[in-house]
Amino acid sequence: MADNINFSVEKGELVAIIGVNGIGKSTLLRTLGNVQSKISGSILLNNHPLEKLSNLALATEISVVLTEPIASKNLTVIELVSLGRQPYTNWIGTLSEKDKQKIKSAMEMVDLTQLQHKKCYELSDGQLQKVMIARALSQDTSIILMDEPTSHLDLYHKVQILKLLQNIAHKTKKTILFTTHEIEIAIQLCDKILILEHGKSSFGEPCELIINKNFDNLFPSDTITFDGSTGAFRVNK
Numbered sequence: 001m002a003d004n005i006n007f008s009v010e011k012g013e014l015v016a017i018i019g020v021n022g023i024g025k026s027t028l029l030r031t032l033g034n035v036q037s038k039i040s041g042s043i044l045l046n047n048h049p050l051e052k053l054s055n056l057a058l059a060t061e062i063s064v065v066l067t068e069p070i071a072s073k074n075l076t077v078i079e080l081v082s083l084g085r086q087p088y089t090n091w092i093g094t095l096s097e098k099d100k101q102k103i104k105s106a107m108e109m110v111d112l113t114q115l116q117h118k119k120c121y122e123l124s125d126g127q128l129q130k131v132m133i134a135r136a137l138s139q140d141t142s143i144i145l146m147d148e149p150t151s152h153l154d155l156y157h158k159v160q161i162l163k164l165l166q167n168i169a170h171k172t173k174k175t176i177l178f179t180t181h182e183i184e185i186a187i188q189l190c191d192k193i194l195i196l197e198h199g200k201s202s203f204g205e206p207c208e209l210i211i212n213k214n215f216d217n218l219f220p221s222d223t224i225t226f227d228g229s230t231g232a233f234r235v236n237k
């Protein structure tokens with residue numbers, strides 16, 4: 001498991017959580033979203049302990065997109081995106097004009113309007129990931145947490161999704177944290193990176209992490225080395 005580390009994330013930042021398999025990336029993300037109880041340490045949201053916030057306050061501050069397959073693929077795109085409005089609707093789930101507007105602009109932001117009446121089972125993995133982002137956007141929280149948003153995508157679609165997240169974070173001033181194994185893309189697109197490592201986790205801007213050689217020992221050096229001049233990993237043949 002990774003050791004103790006203090007880090008703080010600001011408004012409008014896109015932050016990647018990286019580290020080897022099993023180091024605790026998803027556990028940390030779920031803990032930040034209060035989806036699971038914390039093992040140790042403290043989490044402050046605007047200086048308030050996370051666990052003191054009511055469920056409603058949490059649902060309007062933090063949206064969480066996990067990796068579990070969507071249970072409701074029989075829903076249309078617009079129906080799934082509308083689920084993001086649940087914290088705001090009454091007990092029968094009636095959507096107000098404001099709810100409808102938020103859903104519309106969430107779909108516009110990820111370019112899904114044309115597909116809004118398609119069933120989710122008809123979509124590609126990349127389109128489905130955009131639906132999940134739109135659902136989080138319609139929830140209208142200041143923080144979005146995503147577990148491996150680029151898994152199952154080809155290189156182009158990985159870049160497309162992470163550029164979309166970067167654009168959303170910078171344009172809307174939302175804070176977006178996500179776990180990933182796409183370290184080289186994260187170096188190019190993220191404002192900050194949290195590297196989880198046994199005994200020496202680190203956090204900062206990609207260039208400062210490169211200068212401090214924080215990527216250099218992430219993997220066994222007899223197999224993979226990091227080239228700080230290009231920000232890329234090389235396989236040792």
Ligand SMILES: Nc1ncnc2c1ncn2[C@@H]1O[C@H](COP(=O)(O)OP(=O)(O)OP(=O)(O)O)[C@@H](O)[C@H]1O
Nearest residue numbers: 001002019020021022023024025026027028039179
């Ligand atoms: N701080 C911790 N203390 C004790 N156990 C932990 C801690 N963080 C994670 N774990 C445990 O370690 C295991 C792996 O954690 P997790 O799935 O979060 O890793 P991951 O980095 O997301 O892995 P992967 O990259 O393979 O998805 C889980 O069983 C989890 O319960």
